[in-house]
Amino acid sequence: MLLFVCAEHNLRAQGELTSDDVQNSIADAEQLLKEYKYEQALEVLKYARQAAQYNNDDKNHSYISNLRGQIYEMNDEIEKAISNYSTAKILAITSKNRVLEIDALNNLGRAKLKKPNLINEAIEDFNQSYQFAAVLKDTTRMVKPLLNLGKHYIANKKYKLAYQKLSPAQKLISPKSDATDRVKLNLLLGKYYLNTDQLDLANQSLDSAVSVAKKEIRNHQNNKDLTFCFNLDLADAYRAKSNLSYARGNFKKAYKLLDQHTKYYNDAQRIKKDVDLQKASIKFDVDEYKKQAQKMEEDLDEKENEEIKWRISIILGIVIILISLAFLISSYKNNLQKKKLNQDLIEKNKELRTAKETAEQVSTLKSQFISTVSHELRTPLYGVIGLTSLLMENPDAKKKNEYLESLKFSGDYLLALINDVLQLSKIETNEVKLEKVSFDLKILIEGITNSLRTKQKSNNNKVHINLDESIDSTLIGDSVRLSQILINLMGNALKFTKDGNIWVNVKCLEDDKKSCKLRFVVKDDGIGIPKSKQKDIFDNFAQVKNQNQEYEGTGLGLAIVRKLIHLHESEIFIESEEGKGSEFYFDITYEKALKEKEVLLTTGENLSIGTTNFNLLVVDDNKINQIVTQNILKKKGYSCDIAGNGADAIEKIKVNDYDLVLMDINMPELNGLEATKIIRTFNSQLPIIALTAVEENEIRVQATAVGMNDVIIKPYDTQQFFQTIIRNISKIKTI
Ligand code: ADP
Numbered sequence: 253m254l255l256f257v258c259a260e261h262n263l264r265a266q267g268e269l270t271s272d273d274v275q276n277s278i279a280d281a282e283q284l285l286k287e288y289k290y291e292q293a294l295e296v297l298k299y300a301r302q303a304a305q306y307n308n309d310d311k312n313h314s315y316i317s318n319l320r321g322q323i324y325e326m327n328d329e330i331e332k333a334i335s336n337y338s339t340a341k342i343l344a345i346t347s348k349n350r351v352l353e354i355d356a357l358n359n360l361g362r363a364k365l366k367k368p369n370l371i372n373e374a375i376e377d378f379n380q381s382y383q384f385a386a387v388l389k390d391t392t393r394m395v396k397p398l399l400n401l402g403k404h405y406i407a408n409k410k411y412k413l414a415y416q417k418l419s420p421a422q423k424l425i426s427p428k429s430d431a432t433d434r435v436k437l438n439l440l441l442g443k444y445y446l447n448t449d450q451l452d453l454a455n456q457s458l459d460s461a462v463s464v465a466k467k468e469i470r471n472h473q474n475n476k477d478l479t480f481c482f483n484l485d486l487a488d489a490y491r492a493k494s495n496l497s498y499a500r501g502n503f504k505k506a507y508k509l510l511d512q513h514t515k516y517y518n519d520a521q522r523i524k525k526d527v528d529l530q531k532a533s534i535k536f537d538v539d540e541y542k543k544q545a546q547k548m549e550e551d552l553d554e555k556e557n558e559e560i561k562w563r564i565s566i567i568l569g570i571v572i573i574l575i576s577l578a579f580l581i582s583s584y585k586n587n588l589q590k591k592k593l594n595q596d597l598i599e600k601n602k603e604l605r606t607a608k609e610t611a612e613q614v615s616t617l618k619s620q621f622i623s624t625v626s627h628e629l630r631t632p633l634y635g636v637i638g639l640t641s642l643l644m645e646n647p648d649a650k651k652k653n654e655y656l657e658s659l660k661f662s663g664d665y666l667l668a669l670i671n672d673v674l675q676l677s678k679i680e681t682n683e684v685k686l687e688k689v690s691f692d693l694k695i696l697i698e699g700i701t702n703s704l705r706t707k708q709k710s711n712n713n714k715v716h717i718n719l720d721e722s723i724d725s726t727l728i729g730d731s732v733r734l735s736q737i738l739i740n741l742m743g744n745a746l747k748f749t750k751d752g753n754i755w756v757n758v759k760c761l762e763d764d765k766k767s768c769k770l771r772f773v774v775k776d777d778g779i780g781i782p783k784s785k786q787k788d789i790f791d792n793f794a795q796v797k798n799q800n801q802e803y804e805g806t807g808l809g810l811a812i813v814r815k816l817i818h819l820h821e822s823e824i825f826i827e828s829e830e831g832k833g834s835e836f837y838f839d840i841t842y843e844k845a846l847k848e849k850e851v852l853l854t855t856g857e858n859l860s861i862g863t864t865n866f867n868l869l870v871v872d873d874n875k876i877n878q879i880v881t882q883n884i885l886k887k888k889g890y891s892c893d894i895a896g897n898g899a900d901a902i903e904k905i906k907v908n909d910y911d912l913v914l915m916d917i918n919m920p921e922l923n924g925l926e927a928t929k930i931i932r933t934f935n936s937q938l939p940i941i942a943l944t945a946v947e948e949n950e951i952r953v954q955a956t957a958v959g960m961n962d963v964i965i966k967p968y969d970t971q972q973f974f975q976t977i978i979r980n981i982s983k984i985k986t987i
Contacts (some may be wrong), residue, residue: 274303274312281319286477288531290323297323314343314352318359325363333363334370350384354393357381362400375401391424395433398424402440411447418444431468432478435461435485442492446499454496461489480523487517636662667883672808675969679815686819687975690845691731693770694719697756700738703889707746708754713776715742718757723768727842732975733816734840740809741774741836748834749778761839769841777833786826790814866911866981868892871901871927872943873919877966881914881943884970898922902930910938911981915960917944917951925958932959939980943968 277300284293297316304313321336337360344352358381364374378397385393398421405414418440425437438461445454465482472478494509639659643652678684701708701715708715738756745754755775762769781789790810817824820840828834870881870892878894885892893908895901899922901913913931917924928940942955945966952963961980964973 274300274307274309274316277303278312278316278319285319285323287534288527289534290327290531291534294320294323310343310347311349311352314340314347314349314356317343318352318356321356321359321363325359330363330366334360334367337363350388351390351393354381354384354388354390357384358393358396358400361397365400365404371404375404392430392433395421395424395429395437399433399436399440402444403436406440406443406447409447411444414440414444415448431464432481435465435468435482438464439485439489439492442489446492446496449499451496451499455493458489458493458496462486462493465489476523476527480520480527483516483520483523487513487515487520490516633662633666636666663883667880669808671884671970672812675971676808676812676815678969679812679819684819684969684972686730686733688728688843689731689975689979690726690728691734692726693723693758696731696735697738697758700735700742701756704739704742704746707743711746711749712751713746713749714753715746716753716755718755720758720760722760722763723758723770726845727768728845729840729842730820732971733819736971737813737816737838738772738774740813744809745774745776745778745834749776752777752833762841765844767841767843769839771837771839773835773837775833775835780830780832780834781826781828782830783828786828789826790824866890866977867909868977869895869901869904869908869910869913870943871895871898871913871919871924872916873897874916877916884973888974898924898927898930901927905931905935905938912939912941912977914943914964914977915940917942917946917955925954925960928955928958928960939983941976941980 277296281293281296281300284290284296297320301313301316301320304310304316317336317340321333321340324330324336325333337356341353341356341360344350344356357377361374361377361381364370364377367374378401382394382397382401385391385397398417402414402417402421405411405417418437421433421437422441425434427434438457442454442458442461445451445457465486469479469482469486472482490509490513494506494513497503497506497509636659639655639662643655643659675684697717697719701717704715742754742756753776755773757771757773757775759771759773760768761771790813814824817838817840822839824836824838826834826836868885868890870878870885872878872881872894873896878896882892882894893904893910895904897919901915902922904910905913915924915928919927922930924942924944931938931940936959939961940959942951942960942963943966944951944963955963961983962976964976
């Protein structure tokens with residue numbers, strides 16, 4: 253139950269509070285009390301009490317305890333109130349502060365009154381409070397215990413005792429005294445007089461209480477504590493007044509006054525309800541606040557926990573992801589590296605294996621080549637040497653001719669072999685480049701057939717040439733290489749066929765305005781090649797050994813043929829059956845020349861290998877070179893003179909009519925360059941070709957400077973040699 257400790261709890265100690273902090277806290281707590289914010293007030297006071305304790309400030313500590321006691325008293329927590337008031341009393345004593353002690357004692361008495369077993373103590377406390385206040389002559393403080401005691405005695409119908417307290421109080425109270433005390437005194441006196449049948453005095457006192465109370469209510473309308481107390485006093489006063497009227501037999505008035513009593517009582521209850529509501533809402537707020545705070549704290553904790561868990565899981569997740577990523581990356585890298593290493597190793601292995609195989613192949617080929625070449629060279633050389641000595645020893649004219657023929661055969665063979673070896677090595681070192689000249693295919697094939705006439709006759713073979721009608725006979729390409737291919741193939745066919753037929757067929761496979769793709773077929777019905785040997789015959793020095801080894805040859809022909817066809821970006825094929833014959837075929841695409849006349853005008857080249865009746869001068873100081881060159885030329889049907897040095901050459905040129913001069917550079921007395929310079933003074937047209945073993949780039953500039961037309965580097969490829977000769981002669985012939 254709520255109880256107002258009407259008008260007694262705002263007393264301040266007279267002495268100054270020492271600590272600002274404590275003082276401010278006390279002020280705050282008092283303000284909170286006015287707003288019924290008990291919990292908060294207690295909280296503030298807790299802090300203030302701690303501060304006071306810390307400062308050994310017993311005075312303020314006592315004051316705070318008094319305040320705390322009042323809060324508990326107001327909230328019906330009497331034990332706590334008594335305990336706090338007791339503390340306040342003790343601290344007041346230790347701090348020797350009588351004022352605080354007086355207050356504490358009065359408060360103690362009031363609280364103890366509510367405990368039936370402590371009533372005597374309460375009376376004692378009130379009496380002590382009064383006595384101490386009397387010593388101090390503090391009238392205000394003297395009045396309070398007196399009134400409290402008076403009230404107690406009246407309530408317990410101890411009117412005499414009551415008057416013993418109220419009477420001195422009446423003397424102490426003046427119109428300036430506290431209104432609450434004045435109302436209380438008059439009310440108690442009214443009751444006393446009423447119960448002691450002093451009705452007029454009673455009426456007087458009660459009226460006085462009523463008027464002060466009403467005035468105070470009017471003046472303090474907003475102060476609910478005061479208005480509540482005064483309304484309660486008024487209700488009390490009107491009840492007494494009603495009793496008084498009743499005692500006087502004035503029942504009507506008594507009834508009316510009872511109405512007044514009810515009215516003020518109801519007013520008081522209304523105010524109480526308001527205050528209770530306010531307190532309840534504050535309490536509710538506080539509880540709610542506490543609950544909320546607790547819930548929030550719990551939520552916060554939970555959230556924090558969750559967040560921490562979440563963070564930990566995120567961090568763990570990230571760490572796991574990072575570790576897995578790092579692992580993945582490293583294994584991926586490792587894998588890649590491994591794969592790359594593996595791949596590199598595989599490739600390196602492959603390269604090494606191929607290199608090893610090539611090296612082995614090269615080495616065997618080289619030794620095979622050297623042994624074959626030396627063998628092939630040695631055989632005819634023995635022949636040459638042997639035959640020469642025979643010739644020297646045996647001057648028999650009959651035998652002489654025979655030996656000479658054999659000697660020539662050996663010489664020719666040696667030359668062919670050397671030429672083939674040279675050409676093969678030139679092709680293998682990529683030194684052979686295809687030329688582009690216009691040529692007449694028909695004339696070319698006829699020329700070849702003619703040059704092979706002797707071979708053809710010796711084996712009694714027939715040669716059949718079939719040239720597709722549609723082939724535009726003037727083509728552009730390397731006619732010399734084509735001749736070489738066909739001579740080799742036809743030569744073989746004639747060689748390995750006896751009393752048979754050789755067919756040379758040229759078909760046009762594809763034809764458009766600019767070019768035509770030709771299929772060349774060289775076929776015979778000779779001895780044929782066994783299947784097992786067919787793939788080997790294109791190798792160097794490959795020869796199918798026959799029981800009767802009567803076939804001459806170097807074993808390089810088909811190797812050269814295949815390489816030349818490869819140069820044309822094509823392939824050679826063979827179809828052959830032992831005893832039935834062989835067929836070699838390949839395709840080459842040639843550009844088409846415009847018309848023959850136009851070609852002559854634009855290129856100035858109309859000579860083919862078929863046209864060979866030219867007169868040449870070979871200038872060389874080396875006798876063997878002279879013979880070799882002369883032989884090569886004569887084999888092709890050229891006629892030629894020899895000059896042993898530059899001066900000799902000049903003389904010969906002045907006298908004879910040559911189509912071309914092959915001039916060696918390094919010669920004693922007058923070298924090739926100087927000789928040419930002189931020749932150019934009287935003959936500017938004659939084609940002069942340098943024939944030298946000096947590096948081409950070195951000599952070409954000097955040769956051109958002195959008026960030479962071209963350069964052939966020794967050792968030369970015979971076909972290239974002829975091609976250069978023909979090209980230079982044809983230039984002059986068309987001018
Ligand atoms: P060779 O100088 O020995 O003729 P080739 O390289 O031209 O060298 O030929 C290699 C071998 O192929 C010949 O020795 C021969 O056994 C065989 N051969 C080539 N052409 C024919 C052919 N038309 N008929 C039969 N055998 C051939």
